Amino acid sequence: MALGIHDGLKMSDAEFRMFCELLKTRCGLHFDEDSRFLVEKRVARRVHDCDVGSFAAYHYLLRDGNRGEDEFAALVDILTTNETYFFRESGQLRALIDEVIPELLERRRHAGSDGPVSIWSAGCSSGEEPYSVTALALEAGLEPGRDLRVYASDISRMMLTKSRRGVYREASFRETNPYLRQKYFREKDGHYQIREELKKCVDFIHLNLMDRDKIALLGKMDVILCRNVIIYFDLDTKKRVIGTFYEKLRPGGYLLLGHSESLINISSAFELKHLKRDLVYRRAAPGEEPADPWHELASAAVADSERSGKM
Numbered sequence: 001m002a003l004g005i006h007d008g009l010k011m012s013d014a015e016f017r018m019f020c021e022l023l024k025t026r027c028g029l030h031f032d033e034d035s036r037f038l039v040e041k042r043v044a045r046r047v048h049d050c051d052v053g054s055f056a057a058y059h060y061l062l063r064d065g066n067r068g069e070d071e072f073a074a075l076v077d078i079l080t081t082n083e084t085y086f087f088r089e090s091g092q093l094r095a096l097i098d099e100v101i102p103e104l105l106e107r108r109r110h111a112g113s114d115g116p117v118s119i120w121s122a123g124c125s126s127g128e129e130p131y132s133v134t135a136l137a138l139e140a141g142l143e144p145g146r147d148l149r150v151y152a153s154d155i156s157r158m159m160l161t162k163s164r165r166g167v168y169r170e171a172s173f174r175e176t177n178p179y180l181r182q183k184y185f186r187e188k189d190g191h192y193q194i195r196e197e198l199k200k201c202v203d204f205i206h207l208n209l210m211d212r213d214k215i216a217l218l219g220k221m222d223v224i225l226c227r228n229v230i231i232y233f234d235l236d237t238k239k240r241v242i243g244t245f246y247e248k249l250r251p252g253g254y255l256l257l258g259h260s261e262s263l264i265n266i267s268s269a270f271e272l273k274h275l276k277r278d279l280v281y282r283r284a285a286p287g288e289e290p291a292d293p294w295h296e297l298a299s300a301a302v303a304d305s306e307r308s309g310k311m
Contacts, residue, residue: 009047011040015055019043022062027076027155028210028241030234042078046071077158080232082125086168086176087132089227089259095277096223097136100254101148104222107252107285116149117222120248122209123229124152127163127202128172131194133225134201135184144201151218153207163204166194209241220250228258235265242267252285 011019016036023029031039047058050071062068062075087093096119104117121130130152137148144150154160169191173181185192207214209229224245230238245255246269255270257263263270263281270281 009040009044009055011036011043011055015059016040018059019055022059023076023079024234024237026072026210027208028233028237029076029079030232030237031079039079043075045078046075073155073157077156080156082156082159084125084128084228085172085174086128087136087180088129088175090132090175092227092256092259092278092280093132093136095275095280096133096225096254096256097140097142098277099275100223100280101137101142104252105147116145116147118220119148119150119223119225120218120221121150121152122207122224122226122245124154124159124163124204125156126159126168126172127152127166127204128168129225129227130163130202130204131166131184131198134198135180138198138201139180150202151205151221152202153205153209155206155208157206160204160206163202166199168192168194209244210237212244215244215248218248221248221253222250223254223256224249225256227256228260230257230261238266243269246270246283249283251283253283255281255283257281 016039019039020031023031043055043058047053047055050058050061052058052061062072101117108114119130119133121133124130130150134144134150137144142148152163154163168185173192181192184195184198186195187193205218207218209215226241226245230241233241242255242263246267249255254273263272270283273280273282
């Protein structure tokens with residue numbers, strides 16, 4: 001059946017607000033009036049597939065225990081955009097491998113401690129980001145398990161299934177060096193299967209960034225990548241998620257956002273650090289002065305201007 005037909009279902013103003021509130025509360029997704037047609041069309045598809053007859057009945061289903069949890073995951077899958085590719089914003093990934101991880105390892109050696117640097121790719125979509133980090137780490141002579149450990153999470157079960165399979169099409173390689181593609185992927189029938197040596201280095205987890213209890217099970221992190229994710233949240237949700245990241249990061253840890261994102265008007269808890277290759281946020285280490293919020297806002301504004309100029 002063609003999309004948008006679905007028995008002539010039309011979403012009322014009250015129903016639209018009802019679904020928007022549910023999505024915002026449970027997973028942080030924000031939809032405004034401009035997104036109404038998309039929400040109506042895609043929710044109507046699930047109403048039809050579940051054979052419940054109305055938006056109200058479907059909303060009730062979403063709140064119905066285990067069945068509702070599974071169906072909510074299916075709804076999120078069709079409402080979210082998962083556009084990504086390998087080595088996206090590669091300068092920032094290089095900064096992570098060449099500057100951030102070595103600094104963190106050196107700090108641990110000075111403190112007389114060992115153990116790998118913990119990296120969390122939050123909102124990993126179909127897995128290109130965490131696999132990119134791991135490939136670059138291997139190329140730099142870093143050893144997963146000894147030097148770093150990579151965790152990756154997403155709210156979409158469908159995307160996590162794809163991540164674990166590790167099979168990708170040509171579009172995922174638009175910025176991939178041919179050498180790296182040949183080394184870490186195996187071509188078959190027009191698709192590319194990630195090699196086991198890379199695949200085994202990433203732990204994938206189903207996780208909702210609004211679920212603080214489940215996030216607590218991850219333990220402390222040294223680096224969090226959440227790139228091109230918070231742009232889909234409203235301001236209150238952004239503040240809540242960034243606050244969670246601050247709590248999850250060890251002092252001296254790093255937060256990497258997408259180049260179109262900043263913490264202006266969201267948080268003054270992080271300092272903006274200028275690396276050789278990029279700009280990243282950092283939680284102050286013990287004994288360091290806390291970030292000056294006015295300095296951060298000014299620095300972030302300059303950073304945004306610099307990034308815009310590069311683009």
